[in-house]
Amino acid sequence: MSIPRTTPRAMVRLGAVALTGVLLAACGSGSGSGGASSGDAAGGDVTLTVDLFGAFGYQESGLYAEYEQLHPGVKIKQTDTEDEQDYWKSLQTRLAGGGGLADVQAVEVGRIASVAQQQAGKFVDLNQYGAGALKGEFAPAKWSAAATKDGKVLGLGTDVGPEAMCYRRDLFQAAGLPTDRTELAARWATWDGYLELGRQYKEKAPAGSAWLDSVGSLNAVMVGQQKERYYDASGALVYENSPAVKAAWDASVKAAGDGLSAKLDQWSPPWNQAFASGSFATLPCPAWMLGYIKGQAADAGQGKWDVAKLPGGAGNWGGSYLAVPSAAKHKKEAYELIKWLTAPEQQTKVFRKQGNFPSATGSISQIADAKDPYFSDAPIGRIFGDAAEQAPVQVLGLHDKDIADQINNALSEVERKGTAPETAWSNAKKAVKNALG
Amino acid sequence: MPSAEPPAPPAPLTARRPPRPPARRRGRPAALSPYAFLAPFFTLFAAFGIFPLLYTAYVSLYRAELQTPGELEWRGLGNYTALFTDPFFWTALRNTFTIGVLSTVPQLLMALGLAHLLNYRLRARTFFRTALLLPYATSVAAASLIFAQLFGHDFGLVNRLLDLVGIHPVDWQNGTAASQIAVSSIVVWRWTGYNTLIYLAGMQTIPAELYESAEVDGASRLRQFLHVTLPGLRPTIVFTSIVSTIGATQLFGEPLLFEGSMSGGISHQYQTLGLYMYEQGWGFFHLGRAAAIAWVMFLLIVVLVGANASFSHRRSVRRRTRKEAGR
Numbered sequence: 001m002s003i004p005r006t007t008p009r010a011m012v013r014l015g016a017v018a019l020t021g022v023l024l025a026a027c028g029s030g031s032g033s034g035g036a037s038s039g040d041a042a043g044g045d046v047t048l049t050v051d052l053f054g055a056f057g058y059q060e061s062g063l064y065a066e067y068e069q070l071h072p073g074v075k076i077k078q079t080d081t082e083d084e085q086d087y088w089k090s091l092q093t094r095l096a097g098g099g100g101l102a103d104v105q106a107v108e109v110g111r112i113a114s115v116a117q118q119q120a121g122k123f124v125d126l127n128q129y130g131a132g133a134l135k136g137e138f139a140p141a142k143w144s145a146a147a148t149k150d151g152k153v154l155g156l157g158t159d160v161g162p163e164a165m166c167y168r169r170d171l172f173q174a175a176g177l178p179t180d181r182t183e184l185a186a187r188w189a190t191w192d193g194y195l196e197l198g199r200q201y202k203e204k205a206p207a208g209s210a211w212l213d214s215v216g217s218l219n220a221v222m223v224g225q226q227k228e229r230y231y232d233a234s235g236a237l238v239y240e241n242s243p244a245v246k247a248a249w250d251a252s253v254k255a256a257g258d259g260l261s262a263k264l265d266q267w268s269p270p271w272n273q274a275f276a277s278g279s280f281a282t283l284p285c286p287a288w289m290l291g292y293i294k295g296q297a298a299d300a301g302q303g304k305w306d307v308a309k310l311p312g313g314a315g316n317w318g319g320s321y322l323a324v325p326s327a328a329k330h331k332k333e334a335y336e337l338i339k340w341l342t343a344p345e346q347q348t349k350v351f352r353k354q355g356n357f358p359s360a361t362g363s364i365s366q367i368a369d370a371k372d373p374y375f376s377d378a379p380i381g382r383i384f385g386d387a388a389e390q391a392p393v394q395v396l397g398l399h400d401k402d403i404a405d406q407i408n409n410a411l412s413e414v415e416r417k418g419t420a421p422e423t424a425w426s427n428a429k430k431a432v433k434n435a436l437g
Numbered sequence: 438m439p440s441a442e443p444p445a446p447p448a449p450l451t452a453r454r455p456p457r458p459p460a461r462r463r464g465r466p467a468a469l470s471p472y473a474f475l476a477p478f479f480t481l482f483a484a485f486g487i488f489p490l491l492y493t494a495y496v497s498l499y500r501a502e503l504q505t506p507g508e509l510e511w512r513g514l515g516n517y518t519a520l521f522t523d524p525f526f527w528t529a530l531r532n533t534f535t536i537g538v539l540s541t542v543p544q545l546l547m548a549l550g551l552a553h554l555l556n557y558r559l560r561a562r563t564f565f566r567t568a569l570l571l572p573y574a575t576s577v578a579a580a581s582l583i584f585a586q587l588f589g590h591d592f593g594l595v596n597r598l599l600d601l602v603g604i605h606p607v608d609w610q611n612g613t614a615a616s617q618i619a620v621s622s623i624v625v626w627r628w629t630g631y632n633t634l635i636y637l638a639g640m641q642t643i644p645a646e647l648y649e650s651a652e653v654d655g656a657s658r659l660r661q662f663l664h665v666t667l668p669g670l671r672p673t674i675v676f677t678s679i680v681s682t683i684g685a686t687q688l689f690g691e692p693l694l695f696e697g698s699m700s701g702g703i704s705h706q707y708q709t710l711g712l713y714m715y716e717q718g719w720g721f722f723h724l725g726r727a728a729a730i731a732w733v734m735f736l737l738i739v740v741l742v743g744a745n746a747s748f749s750h751r752r753s754v755r756r757r758t759r760k761e762a763g764r
Contacts, residue, residue, distance in 0.1 A: 089719055096503045118504050268697070270589070402721070412703040416611050419704070427704070434525055437502075437723045 057354030155321030231397025290355030
């Protein structure tokens with residue numbers, strides 16, 4: 001290699017400049033985040049970020065626009081992840097790193113124990129802004145799940161998940177089954193009755209249509225009917241011997257064995273497509289599922305769906321909280337926003353638009369007479385209201401959601417691969433052990 | 438550069454001409470300049486390569502959880518020994534191996550054949566070469582999502598085509614072999630063109646006279662390929678097989694995006710080591726265990742690449758001695 005003699009000096013300089021640039025770039029990132037919390041006191045323009053999963057329905061119900069009108073100078077920006085598992089993963093990563101967090105973060109009820117017991121320090125104690133005064137507005141169980149032992153309040157409840165059964169009137173009719181929701185509720189007063197109707201449906205069902213979307217949803221909704229599921233009240237892990245878990249598992253395995261399921265993976269693209277195409281006739285539906293059905297089936301489903309009482313009694317599946325992370329930029333403004341969003345009037349609006357059932361007690365009485373034209377004018381206010389009233393107060397554990405996910409996975413093995421139920425159950429136990437560590 | 442010192446100034450032709458300034462003053466910066474050039478790389482490498490590597494080793498000795506990052510609990514080699522009795526780890530290791538073979542072997546063989554064809558005088562040669570690189574330029578995410586559609590059970594194109602020739606639909610997601618073949622096919626599709634171009638470059642360094650004399654000797658095209666092209670390509674083949682081995686051991690994006698599940702299918706049937714590490718770390722938040730898996734993968738790659746290199750070295754030594762003995 002031949003280099004002209006005059007260049008080395010220039011090249012050293014060039015190298016030094018390049019190196020300095022790299023070092024400066026490496027140092028530069030650390031200093032930017034220091035002044036982040038200054039927005040708390042300032043009265044000027046504020047942009048609040050809201051990070052959610054699934055369908056909370058705030059945008060759809062026009063609540064952000066309303067809030068912005070009521071509070072000039074406040075802008076709201078929402079991000080949304082469809083799958084809660086993905087959402088939780090990225091939230092945990094950002095909490096550990098302390099950066100990239102929104103002013104308002106949603107937390108699913110299956111995760112709230114983990115927040116209250118392990119991560120209380122990473123969220124703002126809402127008492128300092130006077131949240132204590134709101135206690136009477138919420139159902140006691142909903143309120144206490146987001147509170148720590150030493151009295152911190154880490155989140156305000158948005159919705160709860162009282163359960164019902166959604167079904168397709170047109171498919172029922174084609175298979176010669178009754179379509180009236182009261183009659184059906186009587187026929188499937190028990191889960192055995194539901195499975196029996198399923199077998200009748202299968203005999204005369206339209207081609208390509210199954211009774212149930214997946215046995216995973218059957219399992220989830222049945223587990224939701226019980227008080228004690230994966231943990232006992234002392235916080236000990238009991239899912240292996242829990243009668244509730246066993247009953248739900250057995251019924252799900254039976255439904256899979258009888259070929260009643262469309263074998264779809266919930267929240268996957270084929271599942272989404274099946275809402276419009278009619279691949280399944282029934283879908284166990286917590287209240288928040290109504291908005292999801294409307295979103296997926298859209299106009300093709302208008303008037304075809306209906307809602308009836310759930311077999312085997314009332315239950316609860318899901319529901320969420322809004323929380324403010326300690327690393328949020330505008331904590332006080334964020335609190336004002338979530339206080340407003342979870343107030344009874346706003347929860348009522350979301351229910352009427354989206355179906356998410358309110359957790360604010362003041363709101364429940366306002367919606368008792370609500371009907372939904374999309375669901376053949378089903379009296380959803382009464383159906384879900386009764387379910388919410390009768391649903392057991394569940395024992396929440398640290399890893400409820402992780403355990404549910406692993407059991408659901410094992411059920412898919414039975415459903416789609418024909419794995420023997422005993423093998424699948426032992427796989428589920430191994431997977432739970434692996435997940436909990 | 439062979440030597441950092443610049444050559445000594447030539448001896449003065451006449452005594453009247455003043456001597457050049459001493460070499461030392463000019464020599465010092467010149468001697469440093471290579472280091473200055475190397476420094477950016479090594480600074481970045483230390484910050485983003487060495488440090489994470491060592492910190493991962495440190496974390497792998499503790500029980501570390503993402504949700505409680507402050508509480509490290511000493512486990513010694515516990516995270517490593519636990520892997521021996523971890524059925525999911527062995528499944529992932531086996532899957533990594535089978536998917537690695539299923540993707541690397543056809544990929545390299547096809548690349549070799551394609552390169553041989555492209556080495557002939559063809560019309561629109563540049564077009565074909567550019568087209569070959571297109572899959573490589575596609576993002577993993579896009580490719581995996583398309584393939585997931587193609588391999589769908591009910592509406593996938595692959596099953597429809599199979600149906601045309603009277604074969605029952607295959608469950609490409611849930612079957613063990615089927616899902617591994619499906620995942621491998623994404624890898625094969627993406628990397629075959631890339632390897633083809635590397636082989637093609639290697640082939641063009643083989644002197645044309647060798648082919649001419651082989652042709653004079655009456656060797657067929659196939660014989661030319663076997664006896665001229667393949668030996669000439671040996672170093673290139675070693676290079677591609679090492680790179681592919683590393684790639685196969687780290688395989689992550691394709692299986693993750695195939696169904697969008699971290700567990701690699703409902704029975705972990707196509708979960709690779711990379712995916713298992715991700716599931717432990719970012720799905721279950723067990724950072725210590727994930728770090729241990731990362732180090733096991735690192736050591737595995739070192740061993741595999743070492744074995745690969747020593748194998749090819751030994752073969753070439755044997756070949757050389759055989760040639761010399763024959764002379």
